Amino acid sequence: MSVELSGLRLPLAHFTLEVDATLAGRVTAIFGASGAGKTTLLEIIAGLRAPAAGRVTVGGVPLTDVAARTFVPAERRAVGYVPQEGALFPHLSVRRNLLYGCPAQADAPAGLNLAHVTEVLEIARLEDRVIGTLSGGEKQRVALGRALLASPRLLLLDEPLAGLDAPLRERLLPYLARVRDEFAIPMLYVTHSPDEVMALCDDVLVLDQGRVVRRGPPTALFAATGGPRYELRG
Amino acid sequence: MSAETWQITWFTLGVATLSTLAILPLGVALAWLLARRNWRGKSVVETLVALPLVIPPVATGLILLKLLGRRGLVGGWLERTFGWEIVFTWRGVVVATAVMSFPLLVRTARVAFEGVNPRLEQVARTLGAGPWRVFVTITLPLAARGLVAGAMLAFARALGEFGATIMVAGYIPGQTATLSLSIYHLVQLGHDSEALGLLAISVTLAFGAVWLSEFFLRRRAA
Numbered sequence: 001m002s003v004e005l006s007g008l009r010l011p012l013a014h015f016t017l018e019v020d021a022t023l024a025g026r027v028t029a030i031f032g033a034s035g036a037g038k039t040t041l042l043e044i045i046a047g048l049r050a051p052a053a054g055r056v057t058v059g060g061v062p063l064t065d066v067a068a069r070t071f072v073p074a075e076r077r078a079v080g081y082v083p084q085e086g087a088l089f090p091h092l093s094v095r096r097n098l099l100y101g102c103p104a105q106a107d108a109p110a111g112l113n114l115a116h117v118t119e120v121l122e123i124a125r126l127e128d129r130v131i132g133t134l135s136g137g138e139k140q141r142v143a144l145g146r147a148l149l150a151s152p153r154l155l156l157l158d159e160p161l162a163g164l165d166a167p168l169r170e171r172l173l174p175y176l177a178r179v180r181d182e183f184a185i186p187m188l189y190v191t192h193s194p195d196e197v198m199a200l201c202d203d204v205l206v207l208d209q210g211r212v213v214r215r216g217p218p219t220a221l222f223a224a225t226g227g228p229r230y231e232l233r234g
Numbered sequence: 235m236s237a238e239t240w241q242i243t244w245f246t247l248g249v250a251t252l253s254t255l256a257i258l259p260l261g262v263a264l265a266w267l268l269a270r271r272n273w274r275g276k277s278v279v280e281t282l283v284a285l286p287l288v289i290p291p292v293a294t295g296l297i298l299l300k301l302l303g304r305r306g307l308v309g310g311w312l313e314r315t316f317g318w319e320i321v322f323t324w325r326g327v328v329v330a331t332a333v334m335s336f337p338l339l340v341r342t343a344r345v346a347f348e349g350v351n352p353r354l355e356q357v358a359r360t361l362g363a364g365p366w367r368v369f370v371t372i373t374l375p376l377a378a379r380g381l382v383a384g385a386m387l388a389f390a391r392a393l394g395e396f397g398a399t400i401m402v403a404g405y406i407p408g409q410t411a412t413l414s415l416s417i418y419h420l421v422q423l424g425h426d427s428e429a430l431g432l433l434a435i436s437v438t439l440a441f442g443a444v445w446l447s448e449f450f451l452r453r454r455a456a
Contacts (some may be wrong), residue, residue: 076362090376
């Protein structure tokens with residue numbers, strides 16, 4: 001399934017976001033420094049923000065088309081979104097968080113049911129816990145599980161490991177790889193960590209000041225720059 | 235306590251409860267609109283809602299009297315349509331206390347809604363929840379303590395309302411006499427000791443309501 005972003009434009013405080021790209025990878029990294037417009041781009045795809053111009057098509061289905069006045073609301077897009085802080089609902093148990101997007105488990109598609117998702121993410125034992133008692137890594141895995149259980153056609157991950165310390169990031173990367181391999185849901189992965197890009201992604205879009213400044217597979221892209229291996233600026 | 239004191243106390247509690255319940259739906263809806271949406275005329279509505287806090291209560295009472303009287307714009311219509319008389323009846327007391335306590339409810343509820351992280355509502359939407367389900371399952375439970383605190387504060391304000399009530403409902407024993415109206419009346423007659431008895435009840439009730447309001451606000455902040 002491909003994500004087509006054509007002629008997207010949205011003026012922001014310090015620059016204008018302008019993106020034209022077709023993303024067809026299993027996991028596409030949206031890479032760039034803080035404030036490059038990465039989160040805004042995800043919000044536009046998720047239907048949480050409307051662009052000033054342009055079109056967003058996922059798997060051939062137009063979700064946003066400013067010219068045609070098409071705007072499918074976020075709740076009908078089936079586009080999952082995991083923000084940096086996880087944004088778990090603090091008043092609900094882990095289980096009720098997980099089932100929020102899919103209350104009727106009988107209707108869950110094969111493979112995306114509660115038992116399987118919690119097994120892959122190793123969170124089954126947390127189901128009865130209160131959100132406030134979870135560690136940072138547990139929270140992120142629950143947030144990921146909750147998004148998966150809503151059976152999205154596309155999953156947007158906004159720096160899911162950014163708030164965690166290095167050893168925890170190392171431990172969580174394999175879970176993300178398992179999600180990629182197990183569920184075959186295309187993912188857009190916002191990050192500013194080259195390690196995460198190398199470990200998970202097969203395509204990279206480098207965003208700077210709201211524009212795509214580079215594009216390509218991670219190996220080619222990171223190897224192409226001289227000097228510090230991960231320096232992508234310039 | 236005498237039968238009359240009981241009657242005044244229960245009447246005051248009943249009127250305060252009724253006026254708080256009456257303003258709850260509109261107050262909560264308006265607080266949500268002020269906290270979460272940008273719309274034309276928002277600042278005008280914000281100012282109008284705050285007005286009863288700052289203009290003299292008797293002035294608010296006079297406006298209500300003119301509006302709700304038999305020849306008033308609203309009062310005339312209510313009497314023709316439903317046969318309801320407002321001025322100098324218990325209904326007048328409810329309307330006066332409701333108008334006077336409305337700003338306190340709206341302001342507290344608005345802060346409660348603003349305290350809910352919008353990211354949670356956005357994520358709920360991406361999980362397939364429409365605006366109403368998001369409001370009922372995410373926004374409302376997370377703002378609940380602040381909303382209850384606001385309602386308690388409005389209730390406390392309604393318990394002690396005097397200025398607007400005396401204009402709209404007057405002092406009619408057994409019909410419109412609340413604690414505060416009765417205290418004033420007894421002092422006018424020189425019955426200070428009886429007035430002090432009602433004062434003690436009034437202070438106790440108000441203390442309880444404000445304490446509960448603070449309790450819910452503290453728990454929310456914790």
